[in-house]
Amino acid sequence: MPKSLFQTFKTTISGIDLPEKFTFPFYYEPHPLAVIASKELQKYLEKQTNFEHNFGLIEGQNGLIIGKMFGVLVCQNQNNELGYLWAFSGKLADQNHLDYFVPTVYDMLHPSSFYKNEEEIINQLNRKIETAEFNSEFNIAKENLNQILSEAEQDIQRHKNHIKIQKKVRQQQRLDAEKELDATAFEKFVEELKEQSQQEGILLKKMMAYWNYKITDAQKEVDAYEEKLNELKELRKQKSNNLQQRLFAEYAFLNGWGESKSLGEIFDNNPPAGAGECAAPKLLHYAFQHDLKPICMAEFWWGQSPKSEVRKHQQFYPSCKSKCEPILLGHMLNGITMDENPFELNPAEGKEIEIVYEDECMAIINKPAEFLSVPGKQISDSVYARMKTKYPEATGPIIVHRLDMSTSGIMLIAKTEAAYLNLQRQFIKRTVKKCYEAILDGIITSKENTIDLPLRVDLDDRPRQLVCYEYGKPAQTQWEIISIENSKTRVHFYPITGRTHQLRVHASHPLGLNTPIVGDDLYGTKANRLHLHAKSITFTHPVSKKEIKIEVKAGF
Structure with a gap:
């Protein structure tokens, strides 16, 4: 284990008793040791030059303002020495690994990880899909189809309107003929009107057949491009699902018994976005991985509050429930005696x-x-x-x-x-x-x-x-x-x-x-x-x- 990750207290902690039970992570008042460890981390954040990140605390600093949750885990090593670990939630300065902070449980950003390799394949598919979607011939084919559909609709509607007008004309002609012609001539005239009506109906059918042929022909050309595009999208979907399921399986957490459990197992293959990236699971996983005994923990906010949330600079906050509770209470803290769950009191x-x-x-x-x-x-x-x-x-x-x-x-x-x-x-x-x-x-x-x-x-x-x-x-x-x-x-x-x-x-x-x-x-x-x-x-x-x-x- 790199010595820099397990740090000893720089502040005198003699006279501070160890807590009898580990911190219940979803509602707590930080133990004095966790408060001291947090203050030492905060002092480091104020003075460090190892990374650049705009927390919104320095006016005029470049970069998007992103406040961040940090966590400390007070623990004992195998020599019973008391110290602490540091962690940040998600990424910090667009990195998963920074000096003095425990790493992520699974590093998706590592160049040799299967995630990066599969991600590049998916990105290649994305580029192919983008090329196919903006293919000039494909767009010409779609425009041609839309043009034919528009012309067909207008042409057929014009003829239908003509049929309606002619129908009214023939009705009037029939009334006039009935008054002016004898029975034989009138019957012959009615037959002529029927013939005109039938010819107009036949012409409408021929027009519709003609336009259906034109539309079908144009649609086939569009379908040929869309079929290739859909094949690429389906392949991307399969690759993404396979990558996601493998990630759920590989992203595994240790508990105090040395048992490993994956994100997929914990969340039944449907974890919320960002699950496992918070400070608390990172800290505990690293502690169990390196035979460190957890004593107490705390998490605090550093920087400006997001616009939607209420987060105060340096304020302590409990772990988030939807992402962390199944990981921590459902697996990682099994067998560890914790403070009472206040939600059960x-x-x-x-x-x-x-x-x-x-x-x-x-x-x-x-x-x-x-x-x-x-x-x-x-x-x-x-x-x-x-x-x-x-x-x-x-x-x-x-x-x-x-x-x-x-x-x-x-x-x-x-x-x-x-x-x-x-x-x-x-x-x-x-x-x-x-x-x-x-x-x-x-x-x-x-x-x-x-x-x-x-x-x-x-x-x-x-x-x-x-x-x-x-x-x-x-x-x-x-x-x-x-x-x-x-x-x-x-x-x-x-x-x-x-x-x-x-x-x-x-x-x-x-x-x-x-x-x-x-x-x-x-x-x-x-x-x-x-x-x-x-x-x-x-x-x-x-x-x-x-x-x-x-x-x-x-x-x-």
């Missing part, structure tokens, strides 16, 4: 729901923070479950609207289906007025009072949301500053729409307030709680039809 345990208003058809509650509105995949305890128990005679869905698990505050509960439908209709028509109170982790300087950023779910890292102008749903929020306290800003939010994580993203995103809510573990920094509270709600009572406004003070 009931955050509502020991908490009570306060009823702030109640009548025969509805109730209004104050939901505690870290309390599910409806049952989750692993936890059933929720507002819905508690209200179902409290109101066993209630009909209808009960939950009129939801709050994020981490958000506290007012929720409407319907005891009857009629009340539910009435209240739902008010939400759909956006006649319900809501006010949220939040504390933002900084001082706001923005003068705008409306945020308009469309949102959609991050398919690679649910439930995180992305700003997306192409596929996102409209999301608007009005806001106002209430006070400045200890270098933090207390605000009121007035959501016009009700998208998932709307207020959290609108607060933290650079195109929003660029200041996350205090305690936001997804878009900011974790604290004792998310400082976001549904403070008040105004609506029309489903039975009395009177306007009701309920307010519950925030607990922060």
Whole structure:
């Protein structure tokens, strides 16, 4: 193993106890050792001259701005010496291999790899396909076919129009002849008209046969070129599929038992794009490959945030779930004792729901923070479950609207289906007025009072949301500053729409307030709680039809 990859701490770490369990990679607070290792990596990134990459931190630097996730793995070598490994997600400076960083699990960019060889064959096919598609004779043949089709359509339509006109002329001639001719002459004249009609029909058939011949002949010429083109495309498809399947098989990860499992096996031959390229699987694979014992790990963002996401420079983030969870939890961390999975713990345990208003058809509650509105995949305890128990005679869905698990505050509960439908209709028509109170982790300087950023779910890292102008749903929020306290800003939010994580993203995103809510573990920094509270709600009572406004003070 190259000595440069397993690095010893440059900072004094005496007195820091080792963690008893390894980091649960999808929700954690970094252990002090991982924090120190991260800071030493960050210091290197600030001063290094080994590669050039524009993270968006130096004004005027050349190249496309690309922020990057980095990871550190604190581990022990066979001599029980404590040190760490570094990794970056994907490629860095268009490379897979850089000094001091562990390599990718499988290097597709290596000149001698089967991937590069097969990729060149596919590229050659691409060039042949491009040549075939832009072949001048092929294009002339297509133009000729289109011209014939156009002429045929116009010619046949002209004759059909002529037939319609002549039919009306003959009808009038028949009427006139009936008045002017005797029976014998009239019968003979009618026969002549029929003959004219038949001749026009025959001519139409001949015209159609002529144009069908011309079209068929021109189509054969086009088909000959398209057949060659489709053969090349089919060959490319087969080559690409074979390459992909071989890559899925070759791209294999080790675990602590020395067992190897490929991407294809882990994802049933259908992995998401970029799976296995993140920092965490790279670090663990290298550690297992070189008999290093994992102690703890952390991943952080370095550089400007992507336009669609919320990523803060130097902020720690968990591993992405869609790409990394099956690799890490499904294979690589088998047999390693980890911190408890917080998603399997009931955050509502020991908490009570306060009823702030109640009548025969509805109730209004104050939901505690870290309390599910409806049952989750692993936890059933929720507002819905508690209200179902409290109101066993209630009909209808009960939950009129939801709050994020981490958000506290007012929720409407319907005891009857009629009340539910009435209240739902008010939400759909956006006649319900809501006010949220939040504390933002900084001082706001923005003068705008409306945020308009469309949102959609991050398919690679649910439930995180992305700003997306192409596929996102409209999301608007009005806001106002209430006070400045200890270098933090207390605000009121007035959501016009009700998208998932709307207020959290609108607060933290650079195109929003660029200041996350205090305690936001997804878009900011974790604290004792998310400082976001549904403070008040105004609506029309489903039975009395009177306007009701309920307010519950925030607990922060």
